[in-house]
Amino acid sequence: MTHRICYNVNVIVSALKDLGVESIVNVSGSTLSSVKCGGVVDLIIKPNSTSKLIDALSLLNAYNVPFIPIGAGTNTLITDQGFRGALVDLSKLNKFTVRGNQLYVESGLRLPYLAHKCASCGLKGLEQLSGIPGSVGGAVVKNAGSFGLEIADLLLSVNYLDLPSLSERVVDRPDLPYSYRSSSNFFKDKIVVGATLNLTPSKDNLSLEISRYRAIRLSRQPTEPSLGSVFKRTSSGESAGYYIDKANLKGTSLGGAMISTKHANFIVNRGGATATEYLGLVSLCEQTVKEKFNLSITKEIDIIGEYHLDQ
Numbered sequence: 001m002t003h004r005i006c007y008n009v010n011v012i013v014s015a016l017k018d019l020g021v022e023s024i025v026n027v028s029g030s031t032l033s034s035v036k037c038g039g040v041v042d043l044i045i046k047p048n049s050t051s052k053l054i055d056a057l058s059l060l061n062a063y064n065v066p067f068i069p070i071g072a073g074t075n076t077l078i079t080d081q082g083f084r085g086a087l088v089d090l091s092k093l094n095k096f097t098v099r100g101n102q103l104y105v106e107s108g109l110r111l112p113y114l115a116h117k118c119a120s121c122g123l124k125g126l127e128q129l130s131g132i133p134g135s136v137g138g139a140v141v142k143n144a145g146s147f148g149l150e151i152a153d154l155l156l157s158v159n160y161l162d163l164p165s166l167s168e169r170v171v172d173r174p175d176l177p178y179s180y181r182s183s184s185n186f187f188k189d190k191i192v193v194g195a196t197l198n199l200t201p202s203k204d205n206l207s208l209e210i211s212r213y214r215a216i217r218l219s220r221q222p223t224e225p226s227l228g229s230v231f232k233r234t235s236s237g238e239s240a241g242y243y244i245d246k247a248n249l250k251g252t253s254l255g256g257a258m259i260s261t262k263h264a265n266f267i268v269n270r271g272g273a274t275a276t277e278y279l280g281l282v283s284l285c286e287q288t289v290k291e292k293f294n295l296s297i298t299k300e301i302d303i304i305g306e307y308h309l310d311q
């Protein structure tokens with residue numbers, strides 16, 4: 001089903017400009033998602049403060065423009081049909097402050113940059129997460145993790161905008177329903193604007209530790225454009241990639257999309273892939289693993305836009 005566009009995007013862009021909020025029209029998904037494919041999104045807005053975010057969202061609400069937050073787009077596929085609405089790009093919410101061992105960081109800052117900054121300030125904690133290419137907001141929503149550490153392990157609290165009321169609120173870590181790669185929909189109808197992390201002062205060579213983790217990643221993961229792991233671990237804790245590999249799907253391609261030969265849980269764009277081709281391989285993995293092992297595997301990636309493949 002296609003949404004009927006019932007707003008004039010030029011009027012909205014002009015009103016956003018008056019509010020001091022940058023926006024771009026007709027943006028290709030290939031520039032928004034790290035797998036570098038996808039259709040056109042009507043509008044991207046880039047507020048640089050929480051108050052401008054609130055102003056911009058009030059405006060979108062007034063014009064009935066649907067919107068979805070996006071961080072670095074490293075876990076999000078935009079379908080070839082694109083999105084008739086606005087993506088709220090949080091990359092300009094990118095400040096951080098350190099007080100003792102507590103770090104308050106806005107949601108748009110990327111984890112690798114933050115981890116390097118903390119390492120150079122002698123604050124330990126983010127080394128294992130330093131290779132996750134997403135934003136702090138995306139990591140908080142997805143409970144991103146690697147090398148045995150999840151962002152939830154470091155969080156003290158999260159600042160968010162409650163979308164129905166457009167008011168900023170704070171939730172403490174114990175009240176967040178985190179589990180493996182999930183915040184259990186707590187952030188549905190919310191936009192994360194910042195997070196307070198608990199780090200540890202350290203004299204260790206943290207930059208060296210970051211390099212060590214980076215080397216391990218490079219040895220295990222493909223370097224072509226991707227969204228990282230496509231599927232979550234199974235309920236018994238096994239890697240979905242193990243089953244995809246066992247089903248002999250590594251190297252299977254559909255157009256420019258391919259199930260990585262290096263890591264079976266990655267689908268890469270070898271050049272010119274469409275989102276439909278990517279999703280075709282997602283379906284193939286789901287169906288084959290179900291048929292061969294009677295196992296349902298669950299997507300880790302998020303999808304923006306409509307699509308019509310068998311699910």
Ligand SMILES: Cc1cc2nc3c(=O)[nH]c(=O)nc-3n(C[C@H](O)[C@H](O)[C@H](O)COP(=O)(O)OP(=O)(O)OC[C@H]3O[C@@H](n4cnc5c(N)ncnc54)[C@H](O)[C@@H]3O)c2cc1C
Pocket residue numbers: 034068069070071072073074075076090107131132133134135136137138139140141142143144145146187190191192193221226227228229302
């Ligand atoms: C090469 C590669 C390696 C990766 N390795 C790992 C890994 O080791 N571990 C891991 O966990 N993940 C990994 N990922 C996946 C990804 O980086 C993480 O899931 C990351 O946390 C996503 O952050 P993002 O900012 O890119 O989120 P996006 O993809 O932009 O968004 C993800 C979801 O969060 C929502 N969202 C984003 N920002 C906000 C916000 N501020 N408020 C509310 N909702 C928001 C979006 O609407 C979307 O539903 C990898 C990805 C790649 C490409």
